[in-house]
Amino acid sequence: MIGNSIISVDQNCRYSDDDEVLRLYVAGRLAEPAAEQFEQHLFECDRCAEEVERAMELRAVMGRRAERRVFLPVAAAAIVAAVAISLWQARPRETALTPPPLRGGSGREMVASGRLVDGVFTASWKAVRDARSYRVQIFDSIGEPVTWTETSKTTVSATIGQASRSESRYWKVQALDDDHVVIASSELLKIQTR
Amino acid sequence: MASDAITRVADDIAVELTDRFWKRLCIFAARRLRDRASAEDVAQETLRRALEALREQRVENVEALPAFIFQTARNICLHYGRSARREEGALLRFRGGMQSSSGDESDPLVALVDKARREEVRAALEQMPEDDRDLLRMLYVDGLKSSDIARRLGVDPGTLRVRKHRALKRLSELIGNVSR
Numbered sequence: 604m605i606g607n608s609i610i611s612v613d614q615n616c617r618y619s620d621d622d623e624v625l626r627l628y629v630a631g632r633l634a635e636p637a638a639e640q641f642e643q644h645l646f647e648c649d650r651c652a653e654e655v656e657r658a659m660e661l662r663a664v665m666g667r668r669a670e671r672r673v674f675l676p677v678a679a680a681a682i683v684a685a686v687a688i689s690l691w692q693a694r695p696r697e698t699a700l701t702p703p704p705l706r707g708g709s710g711r712e713m714v715a716s717g718r719l720v721d722g723v724f725t726a727s728w729k730a731v732r733d734a735r736s737y738r739v740q741i742f743d744s745i746g747e748p749v750t751w752t753e754t755s756k757t758t759v760s761a762t763i764g765q766a767s768r769s770e771s772r773y774w775k776v777q778a779l780d781d782d783h784v785v786i787a788s789s790e791l792l793k794i795q796t797r
Numbered sequence: 798m799a800s801d802a803i804t805r806v807a808d809d810i811a812v813e814l815t816d817r818f819w820k821r822l823c824i825f826a827a828r829r830l831r832d833r834a835s836a837e838d839v840a841q842e843t844l845r846r847a848l849e850a851l852r853e854q855r856v857e858n859v860e861a862l863p864a865f866i867f868q869t870a871r872n873i874c875l876h877y878g879r880s881a882r883r884e885e886g887a888l889l890r891f892r893g894g895m896q897s898s899s900g901d902e903s904d905p906l907v908a909l910v911d912k913a914r915r916e917e918v919r920a921a922l923e924q925m926p927e928d929d930r931d932l933l934r935m936l937y938v939d940g941l942k943s944s945d946i947a948r949r950l951g952v953d954p955g956t957l958r959v960r961k962h963r964a965l966k967r968l969s970e971l972i973g974n975v976s977r
Contacts, residue, residue, distance in 0.1 A: 622961075623943060629906060630940050642825050646863040652821050657965055658937040659824070660918045663910035665938045771927060791939045793931075
């Protein structure tokens with residue numbers, strides 16, 4: 604911070620004990636006029652300004668869609684109730700497997716679970732009413748999307764390569780309606796690989 | 798000599814104004830204009846007007862400077878070749894776009910973070926303990942409520958706050974930003 608500043612700083616930050624406002628603001632989900640009120644505060648409070656800046660950077664790095672790593676799915680269509688996707692053993696191809704953006708908010712909360720057995724990760728979730736399909740995304744430890752798929756089933760299996768089993772992976776599932784709008788989402792869940 | 802001294806003071810103030818408010822002004826303007834170049838134009842013009850006001854002693858109380866800068870930036874945004882209606886539309890699009898994907902490059906605040914900075918942050922994150930990375934992700938990327946995160950981690954809200962501040966401090970140290 605700037606020492607002996609000519610400019611006063613808000614020493615009594617009213618957001619210091621409750622950072623939900625700050626996080627909603629950075630996510631673009633803080634409604635007016637609260638957003639503008641928070642911005643006015645931002646000009647007076649170095650602590651909040653620094654946290655907003657850090658949050659933007661984290662979103663830029665951890666929330667960015669993958670452009671570098673691309674993987675070819677090796678579908679195992681023979682598995683009736685599952686879609687198999689290979690995450691780390693497949694060969695890259697030219698076009699990214701970044702999913703197209705979806706409309707809609709997070710919607711209702713989905714109940715989902717996953718387990719890793721003998722290198723095969725299987726995720727399943729409770730069916731959502733009015734859902735036409737489900738999108739499953741997997742991310743690495745710093746938020747880079749690794750792969751994704753969509754299915755009409757309520758379970759997905761993925762083979763995890765030996766070399767990557769010690770690395771953390773995360774996944775989430777979103778329920779989509781007929782218009783491909785998100786109507787429900789799970790939390791981001793950790794794949795237990797250890 | 799007196800003139801030189803005045804010039805130095807003015808220069809010092811200009812530097813301080815820029816250090817302190819540049820990024821905040823860009824954030825403020827980017828949310829409204831959804832464009833990094835336009836946001837930087839607004840930031841520059843706002844600082845120019847603030848400095849001019851200080852030199853002309855139109856800001857009577859220096860403590861009111863943050864509010865003056867906020868209001869000036871607001872006015873410039875409103876008149877930045879856009880009607881208030883278009884600005885409102887941009888704000889709505891911003892909120893709508895953010896709901897679909899937290900990492901969407903259409904996020905005007907994310908677009909303010911340049912490539913070099915992303916690499917610095919990425920390198921810093923890779924040096925951090927996994928628990929800290931997980932916490933920062935839940936807080937700022939996944940958008941989970943603090944109460945949900947605390948429950949998931951099995952800690953009370955006070956402990957969560959301490960862990961958050963510790964993780965942010967560690968991140969700032971790693972990217973060499975702690976003295977800012």
